[in-house]
Amino acid sequence: MGFLTLSTCVVANIQAGYLLLVLLFCNKADSTLRYSVREELAKGYVVSNIANDLGLELKILTDGGAHIVSEGTKQYFQINKNTGMLLINERIDREQICGEIPNCILYFQLVVESPFQLFRAEVEILDVNDNAPCFPQKEIVITIPEQTPPGTKFSIERAQDLDVGTNTVQNYLITVNEHFRLDVLDGTDQRKRPEIVLVKQLDYEKTRKLFLQVSGVDGGEPQRTGTAVVQIIVLDNNDNPPVFNQSIYKVNLFEQDAKDYVALKVTATDLDDGPNGDITYAFSHFSDAMGRIFKLNNKTGEITVAEPLDFEDTHIYEIEVQARDGGGMTSFCKVVIEIVDVNDNPPEIFLSSVRHSIPENCLPQTVVAVLNVRDRDGGGKGDIRCSISSHQPFRLTSSFKNVYRLVTDGQFDREKRSEYNITVTAFDDGTPPLSSTAVIRLHISDINDNPPVFNKASYIMQIIENNNPGELIGSVMATDMDTSENAQVFYSVIEDMVNDCPLSHFITINSNSGNIFAVRPFDFEQLKELTFLVQARDSGAPTLTSNATIKLYIIDQNDNTPTLLHPSPNDGSFSAEIVPRNAEAGYVVSKVIAVDADSGQNAWLSFHLLKSSDPSLFSVGVHTGEIATVRGITEKDNNRHTLIVIVKDNGQPSLSTTATVKVVIAENLSGNHLEIVEEEKADEYDSHLTIYLIISLAAITSLFLASVIMVVICKACRIKPSKHPSALDQNMSSSNIVSFRTSYLDSLARGTLHQGYLQEVRSQDPAKASSCTGKEQIDHALLIDFNNKNEFLQDHQPAANAIPPSHSSYQRVQAILTRPMSTDWQEG
Numbered sequence: 001m002g003f004l005t006l007s008t009c010v011v012a013n014i015q016a017g018y019l020l021l022v023l024l025f026c027n028k029a030d031s032t033l034r035y036s037v038r039e040e041l042a043k044g045y046v047v048s049n050i051a052n053d054l055g056l057e058l059k060i061l062t063d064g065g066a067h068i069v070s071e072g073t074k075q076y077f078q079i080n081k082n083t084g085m086l087l088i089n090e091r092i093d094r095e096q097i098c099g100e101i102p103n104c105i106l107y108f109q110l111v112v113e114s115p116f117q118l119f120r121a122e123v124e125i126l127d128v129n130d131n132a133p134c135f136p137q138k139e140i141v142i143t144i145p146e147q148t149p150p151g152t153k154f155s156i157e158r159a160q161d162l163d164v165g166t167n168t169v170q171n172y173l174i175t176v177n178e179h180f181r182l183d184v185l186d187g188t189d190q191r192k193r194p195e196i197v198l199v200k201q202l203d204y205e206k207t208r209k210l211f212l213q214v215s216g217v218d219g220g221e222p223q224r225t226g227t228a229v230v231q232i233i234v235l236d237n238n239d240n241p242p243v244f245n246q247s248i249y250k251v252n253l254f255e256q257d258a259k260d261y262v263a264l265k266v267t268a269t270d271l272d273d274g275p276n277g278d279i280t281y282a283f284s285h286f287s288d289a290m291g292r293i294f295k296l297n298n299k300t301g302e303i304t305v306a307e308p309l310d311f312e313d314t315h316i317y318e319i320e321v322q323a324r325d326g327g328g329m330t331s332f333c334k335v336v337i338e339i340v341d342v343n344d345n346p347p348e349i350f351l352s353s354v355r356h357s358i359p360e361n362c363l364p365q366t367v368v369a370v371l372n373v374r375d376r377d378g379g380g381k382g383d384i385r386c387s388i389s390s391h392q393p394f395r396l397t398s399s400f401k402n403v404y405r406l407v408t409d410g411q412f413d414r415e416k417r418s419e420y421n422i423t424v425t426a427f428d429d430g431t432p433p434l435s436s437t438a439v440i441r442l443h444i445s446d447i448n449d450n451p452p453v454f455n456k457a458s459y460i461m462q463i464i465e466n467n468n469p470g471e472l473i474g475s476v477m478a479t480d481m482d483t484s485e486n487a488q489v490f491y492s493v494i495e496d497m498v499n500d501c502p503l504s505h506f507i508t509i510n511s512n513s514g515n516i517f518a519v520r521p522f523d524f525e526q527l528k529e530l531t532f533l534v535q536a537r538d539s540g541a542p543t544l545t546s547n548a549t550i551k552l553y554i555i556d557q558n559d560n561t562p563t564l565l566h567p568s569p570n571d572g573s574f575s576a577e578i579v580p581r582n583a584e585a586g587y588v589v590s591k592v593i594a595v596d597a598d599s600g601q602n603a604w605l606s607f608h609l610l611k612s613s614d615p616s617l618f619s620v621g622v623h624t625g626e627i628a629t630v631r632g633i634t635e636k637d638n639n640r641h642t643l644i645v646i647v648k649d650n651g652q653p654s655l656s657t658t659a660t661v662k663v664v665i666a667e668n669l670s671g672n673h674l675e676i677v678e679e680e681k682a683d684e685y686d687s688h689l690t691i692y693l694i695i696s697l698a699a700i701t702s703l704f705l706a707s708v709i710m711v712v713i714c715k716a717c718r719i720k721p722s723k724h725p726s727a728l729d730q731n732m733s734s735s736n737i738v739s740f741r742t743s744y745l746d747s748l749a750r751g752t753l754h755q756g757y758l759q760e761v762r763s764q765d766p767a768k769a770s771s772c773t774g775k776e777q778i779d780h781a782l783l784i785d786f787n788n789k790n791e792f793l794q795d796h797q798p799a800a801n802a803i804p805p806s807h808s809s810y811q812r813v814q815a816i817l818t819r820p821m822s823t824d825w826q827e828g
Contacts, residue, residue: 035123533549
């Protein structure tokens with residue numbers, strides 16, 4: 001067990017933290033416990049009873065939570081709170097903790113939590129002899145020339161011992177021999193250092209090696225020893241230089257000799273033994289470039305090839321080699337290496353002049369490139385042959401040796417092939433022959449030799465009439481096989497006259513895109529189709545052009561209402577259809593005739609009875625426009641009827657017009673009845689004249705009034721029926737009038753006029769027809785047909801008597817002949 005020493009604590013040597021705790025919690029001056037223990041003690045070894053040493057009761061330790069705090073990373077000590085014993089918690093290795101420091105001390109604190117108390121303690125670790133001396137090297141080699149004088153000292157490294165004090169190395173010993181002794185010197189650091197002293201001169205011929213054992217001994221208990229072997233090598237004197245077996249070495253090497261190929265071996269001998277007979281070889285006066293090509297083995301004298309040899313760079317090498325023995329004596333020899341040429345270089349092609357572009361219309365024999373060829377090999381291996389592919393329009397010509405010209409030999413078409421990669425191959429005359437190639441990339445530049453070509457020779461386009469100005473009609477496209485500006489295409493319309501107007505008043509074209517636009521709205525009724533030419537021109541010089549035909553169809557739109565031909569809206573109020581009272585069902589009263597300026601389904605007309613004073617009596621044919629009786633006429637039926645017929649086209653939306661047809665039912669077609677009708681009509685007419693007279697009398701002078709009265713009287717006399725009809729009146733019966741009207745109406749097909757009827761009218765009076773409109777041609781045809789008749793057609797009833805024509809019937813016929821007609825009449 002260690003010992004306890006109490007001493008008064010000096011405030012200046014205690015750390016600031018501990019001093020503060022002591023001032024706060026201690027009632028007496030702080031003291032430090034000091035112990036000493038040996039290293040390598042087992043865990044649980046009792047150092048001391050620290051409770052007794054501090055005068056503390058065991059209850060304070062147990063109740064106060066006493067514990068040990070070490071100043072370090074390891075907890076080397078612990079306290080048994082029940083007994084107060086200070087125990088070793090972990091094995092202590094002094095050499096590991098303190099190394100070669102003589103005084104090795106460990107510090108710890110005993111801390112009591114309640115009431116708080118702090119006690120400082122230090123433990124000195126005592127060294128034990130647990131380490132033996134050890135030499136840095138197990139074998140120590142010393143070389144000594146054989147003529148070394150006695151008394152020469154040879155120092156060796158001292159042994160090391162991790163222990164301290166007397167446990168470290170105290171002495172050295174050596175095995176007994178006749179040539180050496182061991183001296184031990186005290187060093188400045190109090191450490192002993194051994195030296196081997198030669199006491200007898202060595203003889204190389206008798207003794208070449210000696211083996212001695214040196215030992216280091218420490219002073220511990222038990223004593224420990226470390227040993228090392230000392231090898232004494234006796235060196236021979238160098239009295240013979242190396243000698244080469246040849247003064248000059250010659251060798252021939254081929255270019256293809258591989259890397260690390262052994263070119264030759266130089267050999268030198270030395271009569272000395274040992275180091276003096278060991279020869280090393282080296283290049284003498286050797287350049288760095290040559291040192292990269294050849295390598296010399298300094299032990300064997302072999303010269304090897306380090307890099308590929310090139311006859312074309314250097315074909316002979318002269319090298320000086322030095323041999324040196326271990327004593328420093330040298331000798332020299334010369335090595336001559338000749339390089340033998342092989343065909344290892346392909347021909348080289350140099351482009352002296354080259355054109356990268358030629359026009360496609362260039363002339364034959366145009367020079368494209370000038371080539372120079374050469375071969376670095378010699379000895380008859382420098383002749384070169386050049387060639388190119390035979391499938392290209394080029395050929396090689398030569399005017400001087402190894403100088404070639406590449407010229408054109410054919411026609412070019414850039415549109416078929418715009419670029420050529422011409423491979424020129426050069427062959428030498430070696431064995432095997434070597435070749436090299438050069439590629440000339442030649443561009444064929446464009447000339448303007450291709451006109452623009454439309455993707456179609458003709459285009460068919462459509463546009464609906466009444467279009468907006470500027471509306472896109474369609475597009476054309478032309479391509480040019482040329483390139484650059486020669487392929488830049490512009491579009492234009494070839495000017496022409498359409499309906500006495502320039503074409504530019506109808507359409508225009510975007511010169512860049514080829515889009516065709518309408519300049520103004522189209523009218524199908526005036527222009528149904530339009531044919532014109534579009535021209536495409538390129539920007540080359542000279543400019544090339546091509547044309548395409550555009551056929552533009554105007555699509556009809558339902559923008560025209562049906563036009564009445566019969567009954568005409570301009571007919572007077574006296575116009576009426578006369579139907580006999582004895583007419584049966586199906587009797588054709590009249591026919592509504594209309595035309596539509598549109599075409600197609602927009603001109604398909606249908607007829608419908610919109611209003612009738614007696615819907616049960618009349619009907620209208622939907623497709624014919626014929627007004628016929630539905631049933632027989634009875635006595636109860638009114639004598640006058642007004643029918644309103646609506647005529648619709650088939651467009652979307654549908655357009656329509658109305659026709660008013662007046663029907664008069666006659667008891668029989670006699671003159672008396674006609675007279676009554678005419679009197680009634682005359683009364684209506686006179687009532688209108690009375691109004692005109694009143695207005696005229698209020699506005700004009702009495703003289704003009706008298707004139708008007710005379711005109712009215714004359715007019716009234718003209719339209720008043722005669723009681724004694726003429727022969728013409730007697731031949732005209734109501735049936736004739738009906739037959740004439742029916743013949744005229746039947747000349748019109750299904751509500752519209754036939755074009756053939758118009759042609760027939762024109763043929764009857766071509767002079768007059770040529771200057772008339774369609775409506776006027778029809779009226780003249782009817783008038784001619786009327787005047788050519790010597791008598792009117794017979795009544796449809798055979799027993800009817802001839803009666804004079806009524807004034808209203810005659811007027812109705814004239815109204816039909818003189819009614820106006822649209823100038824843009826077309827076939828329905």
